[in-house]
Amino acid sequence: MKSQINLLRQLQDLILTREEHLQTGDGSRLDMLGRSISSMEEQLCPQLKALYEKLSKRNKIVIASMSNGCCCACGMHVPTAQVQQVRMAKHLVTCTGCGKILFADDECAHLNPGEKNDSEELKKGISRFSAPELMLPHMKAADMPGAIEELAKLMDANGFITNADALIAAAMDREAILSTAIGNKIAFPHVRGVEGGGLAFAMGTSESGIDWNGETVNIVFLSAIPVAVSPYYLKLMSWLTQAVTKKDNLDILVGSDNPEMLWKTLVKATRYSIK
Ligand SMILES: [Zn+2]
Structure with a gap:
């Protein structure tokens, strides 16, 4: 699941980049970004893809890091039993507060x-x-x-x-x-x-x-x-x-x-x- 979660993080970056380009750019790269997004969506496993589609209807941000045992998007405390699961990245864990998919931020700045x-x-x-x-x-x-x-x-x-x-x-x-x-x-x-x-x-x-x-x-x-x-x-x-x-x-x-x-x-x- 770890590689799938990494894929979703890259997909998230692409989606936010497209958003930036829409608002601050000249729109000339929209097609290119759209194609990259579609091809990445195709690479998601069925379980993750279904969740991603459900979450992205609500908000452009579908994945958030867990820092000090809390979800960074909403601040909700992640139950202790799930903290380890997020670290292991063997299963999908979603935040009980905002529903976003969680990942461990150990290697991040x-x-x-x-x-x-x-x-x-x-x-x-x-x-x-x-x-x-x-x-x-x-x-x-x-x-x-x-x-x-x-x-x-x-x-x-x-x-x-x-x-x-x-x-x-x-x-x-x-x-x-x-x-x-x-x-x-x-x-x-x-x-x-x-x-x-x-x-x-x-x-x-x-x-x-x-x-x-x-x-x-x-x-x-x-x-x-x-x-x-x-x-x-x-x-x-x-x-x-x-x-x-x-x-x-x-x-x-x-x-x-x-x-x-x-x-x-x-x-x-x-x-x-x-x-
Ligand atoms: Zn949350």
């Missing part, structure tokens, strides 16, 4: 909930998702894999995520489905299903430009997205795109020499759109 719980309530706007220490002006990377690695390591070094290597690998898998350079000189590499805290992103800039599968980008946002806020990510992406492309913001961001300056510009550019 994790978000750190952060120690600053006292100030958590005071966080507003873009500060809910990022921080000055996650700003990286003048990136060294010249290409997509290098840029993803640089930003993932920055997130790890500053304690926002664990297991940078897993995050890098998952972000590369996502790029392999469809490039996240969506025009406007911006790329949005991301990994969904990173659990343990709130959505977090790092931002890097490059004056000379980064080669993103043939497209040149100057600004990169690398996001780690918990499954529960997955639908919200598309809104965040569109707000960030608007903020960056507004007036001279792109030039100011790309010309920023230090993380503080970059952060200040980002906060200013998003203060009305991201509450």
Whole structure:
């Protein structure tokens, strides 16, 4: 069952990628994504396929990771007897709260909930998702894999995520489905299903430009997205795109020499759109 569950996770990524492409892309790859989705659906075993079809009528997210004995989609505690079953992945286990299929997240990257719980309530706007220490002006990377690695390591070094290597690998898998350079000189590499805290992103800039599968980008946002806020990510992406492309913001961001300056510009550019 483990390979079937992995297949379903890949299928889930494809479906969410198609959703992103519908909302933020030009629609030119819809046919290609649709074909990949159909062929993957055909590979599901009858038992899993029936459950997948039932669940996908309700919600696009049909599979969720189990972290610390809880379902990451709804927070419901997984009964102890089932925790081991999810780990073994020999049988299908669904969450008693939301009905989604569960998988163990042992090999995944994790978000750190952060120690600053006292100030958590005071966080507003873009500060809910990022921080000055996650700003990286003048990136060294010249290409997509290098840029993803640089930003993932920055997130790890500053304690926002664990297991940078897993995050890098998952972000590369996502790029392999469809490039996240969506025009406007911006790329949005991301990994969904990173659990343990709130959505977090790092931002890097490059004056000379980064080669993103043939497209040149100057600004990169690398996001780690918990499954529960997955639908919200598309809104965040569109707000960030608007903020960056507004007036001279792109030039100011790309010309920023230090993380503080970059952060200040980002906060200013998003203060009305991201509450
Ligand atoms: Zn659940």
